[in-house]
Amino acid sequence: MHFGCGPVSRCRLASYRVVQPQRMAVALIGAATFLLLAHDARPGGTPPVHIVVIQGVTFVPGSLTVKRGERVKWINKDPFPHTVTAHGVFDSHRIAAGATWTYAAHKLGVYEYTCTLHPNMKAILQVQ
Numbered sequence: 585m586h587f588g589c590g591p592v593s594r595c596r597l598a599s600y601r602v603v604q605p606q607r608m609a610v611a612l613i614g615a616a617t618f619l620l621l622a623h624d625a626r627p628g629g630t631p632p633v634h635i636v637v638i639q640g641v642t643f644v645p646g647s648l649t650v651k652r653g654e655r656v657k658w659i660n661k662d663p664f665p666h667t668v669t670a671h672g673v674f675d676s677h678r679i680a681a682g683a684t685w686t687y688a689a690h691k692l693g694v695y696e697y698t699c700t701l702h703p704n705m706k707a708i709l710q711v712q
């Protein structure tokens with residue numbers, strides 16, 4: 585038996601109305617958290633910043649695709665300098681140990697870049 589809320593269908597409607605805003609809130613919080621984690625988003629609508637870590641004489645990730653206008657920040661976690669160099673497109677020059685370098689990706693294309701100090705280091709930045 586149901587107490588006080590008539591036919592079963594009305595009970596379901598009532599409980600649906602109560603639960604739905606909570607679900608919405610949880611979904612919004614989840615989405616916001618994801619965006620913050622994924623893009624290092626900042627208030628004010630600035631474009632996302634993508635992170636490439638330089639560690640163990642390697643760019644991680646080795647291949648990254650971004651949208652035009654977004655920024656890419658390289659973080660050198662090695663105890664010695666590196667560069668982020670796509671000849672004729674962008675060049676960080678020496679990024680000291682523990683330092684970072686940020687590039688605003690305004691030029692469309694697929695760029696293979698390297699470290700001029702360690703020519704075996706190669707990675708790809710695609711700007712679309």
Ligand SMILES: [Cu+2]
Pocket residue numbers: 641665666667699700701702705
């Ligand atoms: Cu290097």
